[in-house]
Amino acid sequence: MATKIYSYFSFLLIFLLHIHSSISSPLKTYIIHMNPHSKPPSFFTHHDYYSSTLLSLSSSSSSQTHSPSILYTYSSSYPGFAASLTPEQADELRSSSGDVVGVYDDMVYQLHTTRTPQFLGLDVPGEGLSAGDHIDGSDVIVGVFDTGISPESDSFSDVGMPPVPRRWKGKCDSGIKCNKKLIGAATFSHGFTAAEGNAADDFTPRDVDGHGTHTASTAAGAHVTNASLLGYASGTARGMAPRARIAAYKVCFKTGCFGSDILAGIDQAIRDGVDVLSLSLGGGSAPYFTDTIAIGAFTAVEKGIFVSCSAGNSGPTKASLANTAPWIMTVGAGTLDRDFPAFAVTGNGHKFTGVSLYSGPGMRGKHEPTGLVYGTKGNGSSNLCLPGSLDPARVRGKVVVCDRGVNARVEKGEVVKEAGGVGMILANTAESGEELVADAHLIPAVAVGMKAGNVIREYARNTGKRATAVLSFGGTVLNVRPSPVVAAFSSRGPNLLTPQIMKPDVIGPGVNILAAWSQEDGPTGLEKDTRKTKFNILSGTSMSCPHISGLAALLKAAHPEWSPSAIKSALMTTAYNHDNMQAPLRDATDGSLSNPWAHGAGHVNPHKAMSPGLVYDLSTNDYIAFLCSLQYNPLHLQTVTKMRNITCKHKLSDPGQLNYPSFSVLFGKTRVVRYTRELTNVGSPRTLYQARANAPPNVGVKVRPSKLYFRNVGEKKKYTVTFAEKKGTNPPASKSAFGSVLWFSKKNQVRSPVSFMWNEIL
Known part of the structure; x- marks a missing residue:
């Protein structure tokens, strides 16, 4: 699953890829946009009409192996269908009658708590925000699009929950037992299977990865006492809206999340009756009429559904944002006032503070110096501790310094262990700066920032065989200052797709977040990690997104008459731009001052968002006027809005007039x-x-x-x-x-x- 292929940030980087045909079959998945009013009366359903359209293709009968087939028929989120076609069949559709508006390649997207409720002021169990607010939230339904869900988790207990809202129309697929908390679980995998063939995966809504369970419990998990990851971050865990209902839509698998599956899930969620959509996934900055998430989200917002999406984990690079459509709440990540300190003391007496979630036995004696090595083969691959790069003769019994980057942070520790090393110092490079992200390593390991890493690297080089280090671990520390700090990995503006719209919108807690975890996978996601834990600590905008989704659910419960844009406005205009030392927000990359391209309007403040005073409201017509200002042609406008005759009489003079x-x-x-x-x-x-x-x-x-x-x-x-x-x-x-x-x-x-x-x- 995705957790097993952690890349640069070890929790699922975000990027956009096009799907390529396999060698054995020329069939590819395409999303076909049809004129919503084109169905002849002779066809009883749109599905019948679409099937007939495919059968009429001249190339459809040339080979049964390459016969076109419909994967999904969309009704709520998109006028059209997804189908497996050859490129020739797709071209024939494109050049056919005016009923076919567009034919687009399917795209694959990648997946981009105990302390956060207190950090956000949600500190009185069962009382919403604080004593006196009494926000129930049990009538609000949060739809989570991810890798599925683990229904056995205590975070999804329905103890004390009232009956399921009568308006709910969803269901639970086989393999999942729902209750009054987890009220829906569905899988959408046709796009994945069409692209990957018979790739082994679990096609029930069950979460064999952990990511979906983590995000769902962050948004709306029930109270769970004595929660921790192997003793770290112990306390009572709860989601942001602990009384809200959860509906899980599994759209992500081993190789990612396919656009056709995401669109089918959104289509179903709209019909089911969700109030909030939470998508901790995304792609690159594509035009709105080719972006599956933007297209589906437009219809959801039109139906009054709030949509929250992760900004991406490609920071601190500028203009690295995903999910920039103005009808989407785009969420970046910040730190908590909690840390997991760990220490490295080198043989020359210098002590360096880093972070770690290592919970196993120490290296040898508690304070016994151990040999330290760096760059065992004199090349970059050994510096990075890539698989097979370390020389066991030099590494055995020693602590290895590994540069951060290229492969997963936890995988580096596994490489060191397999080569005979007994510990690791994971040292940042310029790309990650001073940002520290904790991991549950398989061996004693301490992650340090770039400045400390440079000193340690120089010491190891100059001292040679006499270099030593001692690693130790400090557990959990609270009330860390300064906090919040903008995460270095959080994707940044400006918004190149529509520069007149600033993104991200806000930041929320996204670094070292504790939430529920699947028992199907170890906390690192590595194949050799056999440890089992009910909770895990992860970092990413994947983690900050469900925080905002849950807060939106609270606002929806308190103000059911508010539109999605009013909820977004309340969260944005009340956000704060200072840390707990009353200083301007800083950037974890280098400690410099942050700016709105990194933190948007600021860090969310749920208490103030409940009573914002004024809001900037928007309607579907406003968003259409915005799209008209982008000079989209009528077919592109139809793709996003699903409306037939858009005249653009109310076109904005400038996209920034939205x-x-x-x-x-x-x-x-x-x-x-x-x-x-x-x-x-x-x-x-x-x-x-x-x-x-x-x-x-x-x-x-x-x-x-x-x-x-x-x-x-x-x-x-x-x-x-x-x-x-x-x-x-x-x-x-x-x-x-x-x-x-x-x-x-x-x-x-x-x-x-x-x-x-x-x-x-x-």
């Missing part, structure tokens, strides 16, 4: 950018708000009007903000800068981040 809770200002062709926004009062009546703007020295900002008085709840008022380059000034050397627009009253602060870009910056 009523979004943040601003992205592009200078270069113009020195003045003017945007209009509309605020809706969801707070108190008879409230006065005043505007305050913050911008770099070379940019002037005017907000008109500068005061807004709301007499009634639900009242809407517009304002215009003008951003202008000051005459005689030059853009900053970095070609980018940041600011904010704030509306404040006696009770509320409604803050929107602003990014400024000058010409090309990448």
